[in-house]
Amino acid sequence: MIKLENVSKEFETRGKKKIDAVNDVSLEINTGEIFGIIGFSGAGKSTLVRCINLLEQPTKGKVFLNDKELTAASAKELRQERRKIGMIFQQFNLLAQKTCIDNITFPLIISGVSKKEAKERAKELLKLVDLEDKAKAYPEQLSGGQKQRVAIARALATKPEVLLCDEATSALDPITTRSILALLKKINEELKVTIVVITHEMRVVEQICDRVAVMSEGVIKEVGTVKDIFLNPKSETARKLILPERDRIPNGKRAGILRLAFDGQSSSEPIISELTLESGAYVNILGANTEDIGGKAYGQMLIELPADNEAVKKIKAFLDKRQIHYEEGGNADVTAD
Amino acid sequence: MSLPIDTLVELLKGGLLESLYMTIVSTIIAYIIGIPLGIIVFVTDTGGILKNKPVNFIFGVIINMIRSIPFLILLVAMLPVTRAIVGTTIGSSATIVPLVAAAAPFVARMVESSLKEVSPGVIEAAKAMGASPIQIITRVLLPEAKPSLTVGFTIAISTILGYSAMAGFVGGGGLGAIAINYGYYRYKTDIMLITVALLIIIVQIFQTVGMFIANKIDKRTNN
Known part of the structure; x- marks a missing residue:
């Protein structure tokens, strides 16, 4: 479904020093799975996920969505393709001056759907995220969890095939995190949306992911099922993420x-x-x-x-x-x- | 009073209307020019949605150049332009030309700074949804910046009123001309004080109404 081929993203810092935020990453994400990308702050996860919908233009490499090369698409084609890729963020990024329902209709209206049709779709989505009573509320009047639910509804408005979640639960408390993750799982199962989750929290991966990639210093250290990564972490980064208090699981043979x-x-x-x-x-x-x-x-x-x-x-x-x-x-x- | 009360009232009423006329018309025209200018400077800046260094540089320089000319000098320097456009250099209509010239770059900077307050995350989200640059400008940037733009408008209109008073020195109309002609040239301090008081009251009204509207339309505050 999503394929990254030798993707690199280089940033130039003020002193003209070049930094590889993402360094030669190749990755394949399958249709219907929940794929986690985990790593510590500064590992390049957010840059990598932005390379998928080209919010960051990779300096090298190719990005494919369903065999269509996004890195070769024109600006107009890219805007069309982006409607197939929903995205949610740590800071929710809702339009502060618009009501919930107008936030959700926004992606529909800009893609040319009629107001009436957009409203109806938005109402369905509010129901899906359990916020039917908040249609007329402004983001400021909502809790963090509710804001993220509105953001999820908005991201799903154009019926995307993929949902990218950039640290979507990192600003939320544990209880709210659980409920948002449960919602994402439901969306994955019922709407068959492929989900890519960026996080620094192992509990997120553990609760919903099928497969996970461990990232550090712009490089994918290992990819595997959640079970594999937990039981046989091969990279230092994975071990640190799983058992933060320990430097390493004792080396050598054991039962x-x-x-x-x-x-x-x-x-x-x-x-x-x-x-x-x-x-x-x-x-x-x-x-x-x-x-x-x-x-x-x-x-x-x-x-x-x-x-x-x-x-x-x-x-x-x-x-x-x-x-x-x-x-x-x-x-x-x-x-x- | 140094003038019969009826004459004085007539005089001040005329001056007030002229001042308001100059201020409001100049502000409107300054915004018609300043909004697109402010948007261009904002979106072409580094990290903007239509990043374009040369365009950003050229417009930036033009804005800064006009902004650095003191208004009184601009007023005089623009006399030939004013004559070419309005046909005369005296009176309130003639004053509008230099007022707009001075205010438009100022408005452009006010608009730019309001747009800078819009969360970059919201712009990024709109991009991720497949919004085109024009859609981002008209449906995200301007609506999200509305409260801040309103505050900016309040500041701009008060500043333009101040500028318009200065135009009294070179034959412009309005309260400024009355203050200068009576208060300064004829030593009628009382008339000058009254015009100053009127100017203060107008600015107060602009300020209060502007802030009230800005707060009212801002959905980030619970009211």
């Missing part, structure tokens, strides 16, 4: 790692204590990234398994019984970047 995914279990239950008591095995917590939202636990935990196979079986049996989703991996040797 294996389990990734436990908490998806709304009661946070008051001492799961790990019960696990060790029931299985009689010791586990080593390598890292955890969990949040307590309304008494429910969300997030993930990485635990190192004991070498004893019997104990591992017991641990798995316990997790099955408690219906905690887990993935196993981490047998491969970890190498430095």
Whole structure:
């Protein structure tokens, strides 16, 4: 669906020094998937996502949308193609002087749709994002989460095939983040929109992404399924993102790692204590990234398994019984970047 | 009073109307020229939606050149141009020509600075939606900058009123001419004070009404 071929973006800074914000990136994003691009600040993620809809003109390389080369399109063709690519932003970027409904009809009106038709489509979209009662409200009167919902509705107005999300939840609190991510997931499943998510937060990737690319210093360090990246992070960057508190997961051979995914279990239950008591095995917590939202636990935990196979079986049996989703991996040797 | 009250009222009424006529007509024409000029300078700037260094440089220089000429000198320097356009160099209609010449570049800068207040993110979002540069100007930049443009208009009209008073020195009409002719040349301080008071009142009214409208139309404030 989206293909980047050896894309580079060079910026000239004031002292005429050249900086490669994006350096020779090749990437393919499949139709219907939610693709994450994760990295620390300054990794070049935002520049990379702007190369997809050519808000940033790549200095080198080609960008394709459905086999059409955007980098070769005329200004007019590009404007047409951009209507197939919706985009939402960290700061929402709503028109402050227009009501919600007029914000949503905006992309339709500029593409020549009649006012009446645009209004009807906007009403459908307000329903989709659960803000039917806010049609006449101005952005200033809305909360951050509501603003992002309006922005999502606006981005979907022209029925795009792709939705680009540039740090769309970074200005929101954890609860609102969850609900916006759930909305994006729903849009992906029901409207079959391919979604590209830029973020520095692992929890975003973990909640909705199918595949993820890890980016650092303008370069894609690794690409894989979310499971692969969590259990077998090959790059230093990925390891730092997964376990921010640790410099590195211990190198060398080990019995294996389990990734436990908490998806709304009661946070008051001492799961790990019960696990060790029931299985009689010791586990080593390598890292955890969990949040307590309304008494429910969300997030993930990485635990190192004991070498004893019997104990591992017991641990798995316990997790099955408690219906905690887990993935196993981490047998491969970890190498430095 | 140094003049019979009836005569004085007639005099001031005439001056007031002339001042308003000069100010309002000049402001309107200055905006007709200044808005496109301000837009051109804004969109052709580095990072603008129609970045064009030469165009930006040329218009920037023209605006700065006129802006750096003191108004009184511009007034005199433009006399031949005024005569060519209006047919005379005396009276309020003649004053409009130098007023517009001085105000248009000033308005252009005011418009430019209002457009600079529009969030770059909103412009980027419009671009991402496939908006053309013209659509960005007419449907994003100008509507989003409306409250700020209104504040700018308030400042511009008050400044132009001030300029129009100066035109009294070279035969322009209005309250400025009365203040100069009676107050300065004939030492009638009371008449000068009254005209000054009237000018202050007009500026106050412009300012209050302008700010009220700007606040009223700004949807970023809850009211």
